[in-house]
Amino acid sequence: MIEKRYKEAFERASDERKEKILEVGIEEFSNNGFENANINVIAKKSGISIGLMYKYFATKEDLFLTCIQRGCSILDSALEEIMKSDEKILKKAEQVIRTICYHSKKNANYIRLYNEITSEKNPTLAKALAEEIEFPTSRKYITSIAQAFAKNDVRQDLDPRLFAFFLDNLLMSLQFSYTCDYHRDRFEIYTGINVDEMDDEQVVTQLLKFIEGAFTYEK
Amino acid sequence: MIEKRYKEAFERASDERKEKILEVGIEEFSNNGFENANINVIAKKSGISIGLMYKYFATKEDLFLTCIQRGCSILDSALEEIMKSDEKILKKAEQVIRTICYHSKKNANYIRLYNEITSEKNPTLAKALAEEIEFPTSRKYITSIAQAFAKNDVRQDLDPRLFAFFLDNLLMSLQFSYTCDYHRDRFEIYTGINVDEMDDEQVVTQLLKFIEGAFTYEK
Amino acid sequence: MIEKRYKEAFERASDERKEKILEVGIEEFSNNGFENANINVIAKKSGISIGLMYKYFATKEDLFLTCIQRGCSILDSALEEIMKSDEKILKKAEQVIRTICYHSKKNANYIRLYNEITSEKNPTLAKALAEEIEFPTSRKYITSIAQAFAKNDVRQDLDPRLFAFFLDNLLMSLQFSYTCDYHRDRFEIYTGINVDEMDDEQVVTQLLKFIEGAFTYEK
Amino acid sequence: MIEKRYKEAFERASDERKEKILEVGIEEFSNNGFENANINVIAKKSGISIGLMYKYFATKEDLFLTCIQRGCSILDSALEEIMKSDEKILKKAEQVIRTICYHSKKNANYIRLYNEITSEKNPTLAKALAEEIEFPTSRKYITSIAQAFAKNDVRQDLDPRLFAFFLDNLLMSLQFSYTCDYHRDRFEIYTGINVDEMDDEQVVTQLLKFIEGAFTYEK
DNA sequence: GATGAATGAGGTTTCATTCAT
DNA sequence: GATGAATGAAACCTCATTCAT
Numbered sequence: 001m002i003e004k005r006y007k008e009a010f011e012r013a014s015d016e017r018k019e020k021i022l023e024v025g026i027e028e029f030s031n032n033g034f035e036n037a038n039i040n041v042i043a044k045k046s047g048i049s050i051g052l053m054y055k056y057f058a059t060k061e062d063l064f065l066t067c068i069q070r071g072c073s074i075l076d077s078a079l080e081e082i083m084k085s086d087e088k089i090l091k092k093a094e095q096v097i098r099t100i101c102y103h104s105k106k107n108a109n110y111i112r113l114y115n116e117i118t119s120e121k122n123p124t125l126a127k128a129l130a131e132e133i134e135f136p137t138s139r140k141y142i143t144s145i146a147q148a149f150a151k152n153d154v155r156q157d158l159d160p161r162l163f164a165f166f167l168d169n170l171l172m173s174l175q176f177s178y179t180c181d182y183h184r185d186r187f188e189i190y191t192g193i194n195v196d197e198m199d200d201e202q203v204v205t206q207l208l209k210f211i212e213g214a215f216t217y218e219k
Numbered sequence: 220m221i222e223k224r225y226k227e228a229f230e231r232a233s234d235e236r237k238e239k240i241l242e243v244g245i246e247e248f249s250n251n252g253f254e255n256a257n258i259n260v261i262a263k264k265s266g267i268s269i270g271l272m273y274k275y276f277a278t279k280e281d282l283f284l285t286c287i288q289r290g291c292s293i294l295d296s297a298l299e300e301i302m303k304s305d306e307k308i309l310k311k312a313e314q315v316i317r318t319i320c321y322h323s324k325k326n327a328n329y330i331r332l333y334n335e336i337t338s339e340k341n342p343t344l345a346k347a348l349a350e351e352i353e354f355p356t357s358r359k360y361i362t363s364i365a366q367a368f369a370k371n372d373v374r375q376d377l378d379p380r381l382f383a384f385f386l387d388n389l390l391m392s393l394q395f396s397y398t399c400d401y402h403r404d405r406f407e408i409y410t411g412i413n414v415d416e417m418d419d420e421q422v423v424t425q426l427l428k429f430i431e432g433a434f435t436y437e438k
Numbered sequence: 439m440i441e442k443r444y445k446e447a448f449e450r451a452s453d454e455r456k457e458k459i460l461e462v463g464i465e466e467f468s469n470n471g472f473e474n475a476n477i478n479v480i481a482k483k484s485g486i487s488i489g490l491m492y493k494y495f496a497t498k499e500d501l502f503l504t505c506i507q508r509g510c511s512i513l514d515s516a517l518e519e520i521m522k523s524d525e526k527i528l529k530k531a532e533q534v535i536r537t538i539c540y541h542s543k544k545n546a547n548y549i550r551l552y553n554e555i556t557s558e559k560n561p562t563l564a565k566a567l568a569e570e571i572e573f574p575t576s577r578k579y580i581t582s583i584a585q586a587f588a589k590n591d592v593r594q595d596l597d598p599r600l601f602a603f604f605l606d607n608l609l610m611s612l613q614f615s616y617t618c619d620y621h622r623d624r625f626e627i628y629t630g631i632n633v634d635e636m637d638d639e640q641v642v643t644q645l646l647k648f649i650e651g652a653f654t655y656e657k
Numbered sequence: 658m659i660e661k662r663y664k665e666a667f668e669r670a671s672d673e674r675k676e677k678i679l680e681v682g683i684e685e686f687s688n689n690g691f692e693n694a695n696i697n698v699i700a701k702k703s704g705i706s707i708g709l710m711y712k713y714f715a716t717k718e719d720l721f722l723t724c725i726q727r728g729c730s731i732l733d734s735a736l737e738e739i740m741k742s743d744e745k746i747l748k749k750a751e752q753v754i755r756t757i758c759y760h761s762k763k764n765a766n767y768i769r770l771y772n773e774i775t776s777e778k779n780p781t782l783a784k785a786l787a788e789e790i791e792f793p794t795s796r797k798y799i800t801s802i803a804q805a806f807a808k809n810d811v812r813q814d815l816d817p818r819l820f821a822f823f824l825d826n827l828l829m830s831l832q833f834s835y836t837c838d839y840h841r842d843r844f845e846i847y848t849g850i851n852v853d854e855m856d857d858e859q860v861v862t863q864l865l866k867f868i869e870g871a872f873t874y875e876k
Numbered sequence: 877g878a879t880g881a882a883t884g885a886g887g888t889t890t891c892a893t894t895c896a897t
Numbered sequence: 898g899a900t901g902a903a904t905g906a907a908a909c910c911t912c913a914t915t916c917a918t
Binding site: 469470471473474553554555556557558559560561564565567568569572573576580593595596597599600601602603604606607608610611612614618619620621622623624625627628629630640641644645647648649650651652653654655656 | 688689690692693772773774775776777778779780783784786787788791792795799812814815816818819820821822823825826827829830831833837838839840842843844846847848849859860863864866867868869870871872873874875
């Protein structure tokens, strides 16, 4: 688990300021990537001095990680809402997919930040990030599938953890397809349609069929 | 489509040298990412001077892109072999999955380079790369699915292009899970097992079930 | 017209520092030309770091242009003083010539910088520079000649603008002859005397005769 | 006087090749200036290898100087023709001016090369160049004026060498005004007319009046 | 004579981080 | 707490020149 990466001074800052810094940081990091983001620019756009920024965060990496934590908590809370319900697993999947389709523009920067993380090269950092970000989500999926398994709502020869993994692979890929340059182009190459002009309903329907088949079918 | 990004002098170099430069380049770029890779280091490790490197490639970006083209052509030729056969689609899927499991270590750097690309931030470059890389693969998948569709081997209410897209999402994610730091950790979080110690057969079996259900099931 | 080429940070620097940087810059650029001048050297001699230099000027070219503006404003203010008087045109010419002879050592670097500009190869930059530098001077000369023309102090068949141009050609060449290596040697080849040992009075007298005849004579 | 700056191998090359190399060299140096001209490019455009270029010239500077000698000999031979005649000095001046107006386009590159030289920063080189280039011309002018002086064709209180110098200043400035970016813009600022659209006859007439007055008038 | 592959020093520019005020 | 001027290491890239063939 990632410990807090900000200094105490950051906690003491006003909520408005904290919000602003992380918002600007998320925007800059998601637009430019970690290397090309400029911490001096982030400070300026946040309306604080670079000196104060270093009173809040020891390094550029710490600011980056704090931005990630912020972004992920936002994404996770949306998922939380859906997964805690009592709906059947396919119903939950549908809601998650619709949420992705619907909110992908509003939260585009968070998702692009997430995409940035998935190509992290530092093994130690990658591990900490994965645990921070993937753990909560994975438990929700695994639990839901296990429950469905117990209720015999899904095929009985599936491995809940692997199937949760495959499911999340599909959802993660979809998120990126709505928000990240390369994945957007990839989407168009496969479907022939720009993702902005795609009928979301068609995507939802087809992906649900895919998932439903995957979870339900049994020879 | 990406045109060649190397200069004529590079073509004239010995095969051994060309091989060496691209091998070193792929290693450096996949280990450090584009920004943190150092051309001077690549030149030194390749046994040539920095001046000569710039006789071969006009910019760092051009070297990067040539490394990508090299990596992709290797990956694509493996896929080509499988997809051109007359097997049923699920048989092909199985072969592709096995190939991924089997070769993921040998070609780890290529796949990590591919992962690097998927978070490219330059829209123009992202588009060119997506077309170069995704187009050949997508046609193979779409064609195979369309053929299966015509033979009634798969459910008749699927959209071939979207299903090809979903299928590739699963395979792409699997590749990354074998090779890229973050994805490897993510895999372990979902499955509880480090990917290096995972029984490949279990992964193959489960993923095939997932795909088989997705393509076969019809209410 | 050239807009300012320095950043706001430069304006905020102390006058002493601004003065120092431009003085050193003018010296380096006039001694070595634009290409061979070294920004790191200018920074070091100015007593600031290279990083700060780039806080002040975005590029080497911007520093160069700011040096030029500084040099030209000094040269122009000397001319301004003379031209705004009510003297007859030949009296003004005499004063200008004497000023050139007298101040050519003190301002040698400015004049050599001006010389550097006159062989500028970038057409866009050349145009901007010419307008910045030549316009104020040209108006002064043309106006003076036009006034003399109106008073019948000069021959009535002259074209004021072309005669202003010829006059300035003579003065520009004289400036260079006092300050720039090639022109100094050229001067000696023509006159047989090194310009430093030449009796300025002789030059003033002869050049005034030349100009007086040019402006006065009428068949 | 500049000694030859080419190696013996260059003398042994075919006239065609020598011609080509110098022609290309003059073009590159006059277009880009000494620093920005690329000797490898000059070799390629001349149709020879860079290795051979260094068999012909020891350094880039030597090639440059040989180009200058070539360019100047062309310009000088045109002047030679005019000055050796028996015409009166003003007639000769008119012919020189007309030659400048007429041939300025054809020989633009030579003149721009000459312009490049006039801002040479190396004192030793500047001196050698000035002697090479200015000496022949200066003798022609000084001699002509001295002859005119003896015949009482010009005012008797002029210093022949200084007047020759002033005269050449006017002609040199005019040459540059027809060919070099900065000087062309300067011409337009003074006259209000682009030098390409200027009526040459007007320039000739006015400059001749200027010179005639300068040489003839006597209080 | 002729080639052109190969070298590598050196210059411009960026930006994370420090610290005096 | 807050500022922002100041630092300087490090990276990309150019091109005159060499030399083995």
